[in-house]
Amino acid sequence: MDKTILILNPSASRGTAIFQKDKIESALRENKIKSDLYITKSSEDLGRATENFVKEGYVNFIAAGGDGTVHYMIQKLANTDRNIGIIPIGSGNDMIKTFNIKPDIDESIKIIKNNNIKRIDLGLFNKKIYYIGVAGSGFDSEVARFANETRLPIKGEARYNFSVYKTLITFRPKIFEIMHDDISENLNTMMILVSNLKYYGGGMKVTPHADPFDAKLDVCIITAIPLIKFIKSFPSVYAGTHLDIPCVKYFKTEKVEVDCEKKFNVYGDGEYMGKLPAKFEVSPKSLNIFLPR
Numbered sequence: 001m002d003k004t005i006l007i008l009n010p011s012a013s014r015g016t017a018i019f020q021k022d023k024i025e026s027a028l029r030e031n032k033i034k035s036d037l038y039i040t041k042s043s044e045d046l047g048r049a050t051e052n053f054v055k056e057g058y059v060n061f062i063a064a065g066g067d068g069t070v071h072y073m074i075q076k077l078a079n080t081d082r083n084i085g086i087i088p089i090g091s092g093n094d095m096i097k098t099f100n101i102k103p104d105i106d107e108s109i110k111i112i113k114n115n116n117i118k119r120i121d122l123g124l125f126n127k128k129i130y131y132i133g134v135a136g137s138g139f140d141s142e143v144a145r146f147a148n149e150t151r152l153p154i155k156g157e158a159r160y161n162f163s164v165y166k167t168l169i170t171f172r173p174k175i176f177e178i179m180h181d182d183i184s185e186n187l188n189t190m191m192i193l194v195s196n197l198k199y200y201g202g203g204m205k206v207t208p209h210a211d212p213f214d215a216k217l218d219v220c221i222i223t224a225i226p227l228i229k230f231i232k233s234f235p236s237v238y239a240g241t242h243l244d245i246p247c248v249k250y251f252k253t254e255k256v257e258v259d260c261e262k263k264f265n266v267y268g269d270g271e272y273m274g275k276l277p278a279k280f281e282v283s284p285k286s287l288n289i290f291l292p293r
Contacts, residue, residue, distance in 0.1 A: 001115070002059035004035040007049065007073065009065030011040075012090040017065055020089050020105065024064055027106050031113045035062065043271075046072035054082060062112060066090015070132060071269035078122055078130045078286045085112035085290035091202075092270060095133050098197040098212065099291050112290045120212040122286040123196045123268065126279055131268030132287070134200035134207065137258060137276055138176065138191035139222070143167045143201075144267040158202070164234065173224040174264075180219070180256040187249070188224040192258055194280040195220065198240070200270070205240030209252070215284040219256055221249040255281035 006028065010018035018039070028035055038053070040046045050061065050073045061077060063070045064087040077084055088096045088103045101108055123131045136144070147163040176189040193200070195207035195218045207218040225233070225247040236242040243250050259277035266273045 001033055001113075003057055004033060004060040004062065005053045005058045006035045006037045006062045006064060007046070007053075007069070008037065008039050009046065009063075009069040009090075012065035012069055014091065017089045020064070023105055024087060024089075024109075027109045031109050033109065033113060035060075040069075043068065043072050047075050050076040054080065059083060060085065060112070062087060064089055067092055067095050067133060067269045068271050070095060071271045074122065074130050074132055074287055077288075078283065081288065083117050083288040083290060092200075094199040094201070094203065095197060095269070097199040097203065098133075098210070099289075101292060111292050114290075114293060116291055116293045117288050118213075118291050119285045120287050120289055121196055121215055122283045123194065123217055124281050124283045125266060125268055125273050127281075129268065129273045130283065130286070131196070131271075131273070132212075133197040133269045134193055134195040135266060135268035135273065135278075135280060136191060136193040136200075137264045137266045137278065138174065138189055138260070139167065139171050140191040140193060141265040141267050142171055144270060145265060145272075147270075161202075165231075168227065168230070174260050174262050176221075177259045178221065178256065179258075180251070180253045187221060189260075190222045190224060190230075190247075192222075193220045194218075194256060194258075196282070204237045206237055206242075207250075208240030208243070209250075214252075215282055216252040216254060217256065217280060217282045219249075219251050219253060223247045223249065255279065 060083050062085045087108045093103050143163045173188050173190045178185050195210045198210045207220050210218040257279045263275045266278050
């Protein structure tokens with residue numbers, strides 16, 4: 001293979017990812033993938049290191065961590081000719097689900113070895129931050145904030161579910177202004193999600209028709225709904241069967257603008273990106289990624 005760098009985020013999966021280092025290096029050797037190793041120091045270091053390795057001529061970038069690890073790396077790999085492979089050892093690992101990549105070190109390294117590289121779309125927030133999966137604001141961003149801040153030793157679906165029900169206690173819908181395709185709407189909204197991939201939140205199939213090859217973003221809006229109905233409907237999101245619920249509005253678009261009197265945070269790939277107002281747009285065919293055949 002071309003010059004390859006393995007970037008390991010030791011803080012992924014609540015600091016347990018570092019204990020996978022030896023297994024990852026052994027699997028790479030078994031698959032005859034020669035690579036150098038870099039262990040990151042922080043999320044800022046992830047971006048700086050990726051940029052430096054691009055300048056040093058590395059072609060293949062292997063991200064060993066969670067969705068956040070990939071998020072920070074793609075800021076420097078988007079719209080280049082470099083390739084990214086994912087070894088999913090994070091807490092949620094939602095990105096890989098759309099691509100049918102299993103959360104297994106050996107299997108993910110075999111995908112990289114097979115060298116099947118595809119160029120996918122990305123989402124772009126306010127013309128400055130890329131995201132590969134799902135971006136959201138409103139109830140969603142409050143949940144993400146709580147999930148990131150809680151110190152409870154839970155992860156994945158359980159962590160997200162706990163954060164959902166904790167946030168429900170105090171959250172109230174707000175009027176969002178949403179503009180897309182010459183349409184402007186003011187909707188009493190709980191949350192809005194703008195997606196390039198299908199899954200987020202530890203396995204919720206929130207935008208089941210999302211396709212990272214169609215040059216479109218999928219938008220899912222949850223309008224105001226009584227608390228009891230929300231709780232009863234919530235499990236349907238995991239199966240992607242929530243689109244028929246009357247409070248759900250769903251469409252595809254190339255760009256959408258969102259604002260609200262309350263300047264909610266905006267998260268993408270589970271990472272803080274900024275605050276409202278937001279302009280989301282698709283960045284077509286912007287990232288090379290190793291995928292299963």
